[in-house]
Amino acid sequence: MKRLITVILAIVFVVLCIFSIKQVMQFNQKAPKHVTLQKHEITGKMIQDEDVVSLDSSKEKFGQYLTKEINVVNIWASWCDPCKKETPELIQFNKNLPQNVKLIGLNVKDKAQQRKAFLNKYNPNYQMIIANEAFMEQYKINFVPTTLFVSKKGEVLGVYTGELTEEHLKTLIDSVKSKL
DSSP states (O other), X not given: OHHHHHHHHHHHHHHHHHHHHHHHHHHHHSOOSOOOOBOOTTTTOBOTTOEEEETTOOEEEGGGGOOSSEEEEEEEOTXXXXXXXXXXXXXXXXXXXXXXXXXXXXXXXXXXXXXXXXXXXXXXXXXXXEOOHHHHHHTXXXXXXXXXXXXXXXXXXEEEESOOOHHHHHHHHHHHHTTO
16 A cells, blocks of 8 residues: 555656646746836936946946947846856847947956956957946946946936846847937
8 A cells, every 4th residue: 555655656746847847948938028128226327437447457437438329238247147147148149239239248246256257157259347336336236137228428228137138138229229
């Protein structure tokens, strides 16, 4: 009798495992097709005069990096799993950028060693700069990844918090274009 109960429980367990795996696979295939810019306190603010640091430790103004009509500023950290997942998407996106768009990585909340290891692992093909904690606090950017869409003049046109894909970026840029 004990053996029969053990076999039945094992079968139920296996069926539940298979069902769970199937559900997860279906969920992952149903990635959101519609993304929108999100409301955020930084939207509409001018950030061109904010201090940033280059990878060679030079203190500079954010505005000198804002060279295109739309500057996509991806705020990331080396310990952030969604940041790790989206970096290959950003690299691919940067290979096919529209002429009026620039991609910039803005590293936050990292020590130099962790940042360097991340950059060595992923080898991003877009410009990287560093922001301090004060930038994050001042503009209430509490989560990474967060992506800012910034005009050449330094105005934040839109914000998206969360992991991005190449398709998401194209959709969001189209949305931002209507604000120019």
